[in-house]
Amino acid sequence: MPNRKKQDFPLSEIRRYLEPGPVVLVSSRWEDRTNIMTMGWHMMLGFSPALFACYIWGENYSFDLIRRSRECAINLPTSDLVDTVAAIGNCSGADGIDKFEKFGLTAQPAEKIRAPLIAQCHANFECKLVDDRQIDRYGLFIWEVVKAHVAASPKRPKTLHYRGDAEFMVSGPNLSRLNRFKPENL
Amino acid sequence: MPNRKKQDFPLSEIRRYLEPGPVVLVSSRWEDRTNIMTMGWHMMLGFSPALFACYIWGENYSFDLIRRSRECAINLPTSDLVDTVAAIGNCSGADGIDKFEKFGLTAQPAEKIRAPLIAQCHANFECKLVDDRQIDRYGLFIWEVVKAHVAASPKRPKTLHYRGDAEFMVSGPNLSRLNRFKPENL
Numbered sequence: 001m002p003n004r005k006k007q008d009f010p011l012s013e014i015r016r017y018l019e020p021g022p023v024v025l026v027s028s029r030w031e032d033r034t035n036i037m038t039m040g041w042h043m044m045l046g047f048s049p050a051l052f053a054c055y056i057w058g059e060n061y062s063f064d065l066i067r068r069s070r071e072c073a074i075n076l077p078t079s080d081l082v083d084t085v086a087a088i089g090n091c092s093g094a095d096g097i098d099k100f101e102k103f104g105l106t107a108q109p110a111e112k113i114r115a116p117l118i119a120q121c122h123a124n125f126e127c128k129l130v131d132d133r134q135i136d137r138y139g140l141f142i143w144e145v146v147k148a149h150v151a152a153s154p155k156r157p158k159t160l161h162y163r164g165d166a167e168f169m170v171s172g173p174n175l176s177r178l179n180r181f182k183p184e185n186l
Numbered sequence: 187m188p189n190r191k192k193q194d195f196p197l198s199e200i201r202r203y204l205e206p207g208p209v210v211l212v213s214s215r216w217e218d219r220t221n222i223m224t225m226g227w228h229m230m231l232g233f234s235p236a237l238f239a240c241y242i243w244g245e246n247y248s249f250d251l252i253r254r255s256r257e258c259a260i261n262l263p264t265s266d267l268v269d270t271v272a273a274i275g276n277c278s279g280a281d282g283i284d285k286f287e288k289f290g291l292t293a294q295p296a297e298k299i300r301a302p303l304i305a306q307c308h309a310n311f312e313c314k315l316v317d318d319r320q321i322d323r324y325g326l327f328i329w330e331v332v333k334a335h336v337a338a339s340p341k342r343p344k345t346l347h348y349r350g351d352a353e354f355m356v357s358g359p360n361l362s363r364l365n366r367f368k369p370e371n372l
Contacts, residue, residue: 013350019226020347020355021207040205043229045241045324053239053326055231079361086366134320138231138328140239161206161347161357164199166367169206171347172358175265180272181352 003119009150011050022159030065038089050145061093070129075121189305195336197236208345216251224275236331247279256315261307
């Protein structure tokens with residue numbers, strides 16, 4: 001799996017990748033420990049600042065790393081990584097596994113956080129926690145995305161969308177309806 | 187557009203339709219007013235009870251109807267409804283439009299809420315508000331889905347996933363990786 005060359009991407013436009021609802025890989029670091037988890041329960045919550053919310057189960061090994069460091073990276077895998085995504089979701093960092101090493105993924109330094117980025121993903125979003133008050137009740141983390149890196153092509157990567165029951169939907173054709181939108185609604 | 191015959195669907199399995207991140211149509215009723223809005227910022231937040239969170243902009247006409255009634259229905263449109271979805275997102279109930287009538291949609295009575303269901307959608311999820319404390323700060327509504335109705339077929343409907351810029355991604359092929367999942371992770 002090649003590393004993907006990425007460019008800075010405007011934070012106000014990250015909905016292009018996150019709003020369609022892909023499975024993402026969440027990478028984190030706390031002290032000398034790093035981990036990667038899969039995540040499908042997330043949403044955009046604002047354009048500017050670029051807010052993003054996600055659910056993380058308290059039993060996940062990543063939960064503590066993310067809660068303590070108050071940082072994470074949201075990495076967008078493409079469909080060629082489906083076996084890696086499934087495998088990452090079916091093993092735990094609690095078992096002493098280094099998931100970067102085990103799955104042949106490259107940890108790249110981020111710019112604004114200490115958590116590593118996954119080089120093989122199509123896009124990486126660096127996140128800082130802005131609200132921890134819904135974690136105890138709902139497992140809900142509210143993030144500000146502070147830096148976005150996106151591969152220049154393809155413009156519409158094939159992403160994975162989890163249905164449960166070990167089924168992934170792969171993103172399909174694009175339909176543009178530009179003539180039906182008011183400019184202020186784009 | 188035909189009405190779709192639906193069956194009761196287990197609440198603990200609604201992630202199958204909501205987790206992949208489709209655009210949904212939110213229908214609401216307050217006193218004698220009903221409305222429909224499009225929504226792409228939402229997430230699953232729990233299996234049992236079936237919790238679901240979404241963002242609603244305070245300037246949307248539906249915001250007041252939903253906040254006051256503390257109910258809504260989440261309706262899942264399929265890709266054949268793309269023009270209707272785009273049109274619903276580009277007009278406002280504040281202009282006195284009855285969106286059911288304007289777009290030839292059938293309002294069906296729900297079982298547990300007063301908001302109408304959209305007969306032409308593949309699935310309808312009846313929601314009651316369980317937490318309003320994040321509305322003022324984030325526009326975030328936290329719902330319990332109290333009843334689910336889903337068309338028996340197709341099992342994997344073609345859904346719409348919004349990318350911004352008037353572009354919809356249509357759900358594509360299914361990849362099953364059953365042999366890579368631990369039973370407890372399904």
